[in-house]
Amino acid sequence: MKSALPHRYSEHGQSLIEALVGLGILIILFHAFGSLIIAAYDLLGNSRTRITARQLGNEKIEQLHNLPYASLGVVGGIPQGVIPQQESVDRNGLTYTVRTAVIYIDDPFDQVAPSDLSPADYKRIRVDVSWTGRFVAGESVTLVTDIASNAAAGGGTLAILVFDSSAQPVSQADVTIVNNEVSPPVNLTLQTADDGRIILPGAPTCTNCYQITATKTDFSTDRTYSSLEVTNPAKPHATLIEGQVTEVSFAIDHTSTLIIFSKRDRDFSYGTLPNQIFTLRGGKTIGFDSLGDPVPKYNKQLQTAPTGTLSLSGMEWDSYQLTIPPGAWDLAGTNPLRPVVLYPNTSLDLAFASAVHSPDSLLLAVTDASGSAIASASAHLTGPGNFDETIFTGEANVPDFGQAFFSPLSSGNFTAQITKEGFMPKSDTIEVSGQTESTIQLDSL
Template sequence: MVATAVLFLFIGGISVVVDASMRVVGTARAKYIGATFAQKKIELARNLPYDDVGTVGGIPPGLLPQQESIQVGALNYDVRVTVYYVDDPYDGVAPTDLLPVDYKRVKVAVTWDGPFASNSPLELWTDISPKGVETLAGAGTLSLQVFDSLGAPVVGADVLIVNDQVTPAVNLSTLSDSSGRVLLPGALACVECYEVTVSKDGFTTDRTYGTDEVDIPNKPHISVIEGEVSEASFAIDKTSTIHYKTVRTAEYNYAPINSVQMHVYGSKLIGTTALGEPVYAYDQMIVTQPPNGEIYVGNMAWDQYTVEIPLGSAVEEAGTSPLVPFALSPGQELTFYMVVAAST
C-alpha cells in the first residue's frame, strides 16, 4: 500500500512537471510567432517609400493596415499597427514648430488568445526618417485634448477620427496619451471635415457635430488649415444612473403610480436651431413602469437636470425630491421622486 501511494505521488509529480514544461514551451512558441509577425511589419514599413509609411485610413495615411487577424493553429493573433509623426524637440515642438513632422514612428502591437494567450501586448517600434527636409504641404496638425469634469487629463480615452472628404479617407482609432492629448501632424487640410468622437469604458461620450444634426453646432466638425495647429477639447467622465420613482400625494400615503410620462433635459447644449432655440445634449421623454412606478436610466452624463410633466397629462407635479433642477455628479447613483396629483 505504501509503495502504491509513493508510486502515485511520483506519477503525479511527473505530470505537474510535464504540464509546466509544456506551458513554458507553448508560451515561448506563441511569443516567438507573435514577435515574427511584428518584425515582418516593421521590415515592411522600413522598405516602403517614406510617403507610403502610414496606415490605411490613418494620419498619416499609408499602405499599412491598422489591424490584421491571423490564425496559427489554435492561436488567434491580433496585429495592430500605429504610425504617427514625431516632433523632435531639437527644432522646437508644436505649436511653436509649425512643421512638427520630423520623422515617423511605426509601432506594432501583437496580442493573441488560445491555449497560451498573451497577458500583455508584444510591442516593437522603429523610427523612419525622410530623405530630405520635413514638409507639411497641404496639411496641418490636429491637436485634441481630453479632460474630465474637473479639468484633469483623461489617459487612455478612445478617440475615433473620421473624414471622408479627403483622399485617402481617414478612419482612425487611437488613445489619448499620459497628458490626455492626441497630436496628429500631417492631417490633410479641409473645412469642418474631421468628425471626432471621444469615449472610454464606463465614461460618457463627447463628440463633434455636423450641420446635418444641429443647425448651429457649438462644437462643429474640426477644420484643419495648412501649416497651422487646429485644437479642440473634449470632456468625459464616469457615467451616472438616475432611479426615477413616481408616487401619489401624502393623502394616498405616497403610493406608487405607474405609467407617468416625464420630460427630462439637461443644461448642456450641443448647439442651437436656425431660430436660436437651444438643442440640449440630453432631452428625453421617459415613462415609469409597473409594478412600482419606477425606471432606471443609466449612462447619464454629469449635468444639471430638469424634470417636468408634459402639458395635457392626466397628472401634474405636486413636488419633487430633490428639487429641480438637480445636479448629477460623475459616477453617482441618484434616486429622484416625482409626486403627482390629478390634473386640475
C-alpha cells in the same frame, strides 16, 4: 491461556493501513508530477506564442521600413498609407491580430507647433500583436520604431485633448477621427497619451471636415457635430489650415446610474404610480437651433415600468431637470430637488410625485442659503377667492422633500409666508398661472 488470534488480526490491519498511506503518497506524487508537466507545457507554449508574436511584429516593422516614406502610413490614417490598420494572421495553430498605427511626431528639438512651422518631423510606427487560442496570456506584444525623411510634410496639425470632470487628463481614451472630404478618406482610432493628448501633424487641410469622437470603456462620450445635426454647433467638425494648429478638447468621465421612482402625491400617501411618462433633460448643450434656443445633449421622454421604477445606466455626469408632459398629471415634488446633480461613477435615486391635473397649481420649494431642502417648514399660502391653507414641507424620506404642493388654485397673486425654527421668517408674493413653481430661501438666525 490467551488466544493469539486477535494479534494476527492486528498485524493484518496495520499492513492495510500502511498500504493505503503508501497509495495516498503515490497519488500525491503523481498529481504533483502531472501538475509540473502541465505548468511546464503552458510556460513553453506561452513563450513560443510570444516569440511568434514578436516575429510577426518584426516582420511588419521590416515591411514598413522598406516602404517609400510617402507611402508609410495606414489606410484611413493620418498620415495616409497602404498598410491596413488591422490584419489577422494564422500561425502555428493560433490566430494573431496585428494592429498598426503610424503618426507624425513633432520633435521638441526644433520647437513644437505653432512655433515650428514644419511640425511633422518624423513618423512613429507602433505595431501591437495579440492572439487568441490555447495560450492566451491576456497581453500583447508591442513594437515601436521611428522613421525620418529629409522632405518636409505639408498639411496642418490636429491637437486633441481629452480631460475629465475635474479637468484632469484622461489617458488611453479612444479617439476616432473620420474625414470623408479628403482623398483618400481618413478613418482611424487612436488612444490618448498619459497627458490626455493626441498630436497629429501633417493632417490634410479642409473646412469643418474632421469628425472627432472621444470615449473610453465605462466613460461618457463627447464629439463634434455638423450643422445638419445642430444649426449652430458648440463644437463643430474641426477645420485644418495649412501650417497651423487646430486644437479640439473633449470632456468625458465615468458614467453613472440614475434610478427613478414614480409616486402619487402626499394625499395618496406616496403610493406607487406605474407607467408614468416624464421628460428628463440635461443641462449640457451641444449648440443652438435655428431659433437660437439651446439644444440639450440629453433630452428624452421616458416611462417608468409597471412597478413605478426605471433604471438608467450609462448616464453622463450632468444636472438634470425632470418634468411631466401636459395632460392628466402635475408634478407635485421631487427628491432630491431639481436640478438633480448626477456625479461621475455614482448611483442616485430620484423619486417624483404626481398629482391629478388642475388648471392652476403651485409647487413651492423651501431651501437654506446653500440651496439644500428644508423639511417641516410651515408654508402658509393666501390669495384669490379667500384661499387660505398651510402645508408643511416634506420630510427627507418622501418624494416632496422640502416642498409643498398647493392645488387646485385660481390664477392670480398669492402671498406665501414661510416659518421654520432656527430660520428667519420670510414672506413673498407669487404669481400663479398654470403649473407654477417657486423657491423661497430662508436665512439662518
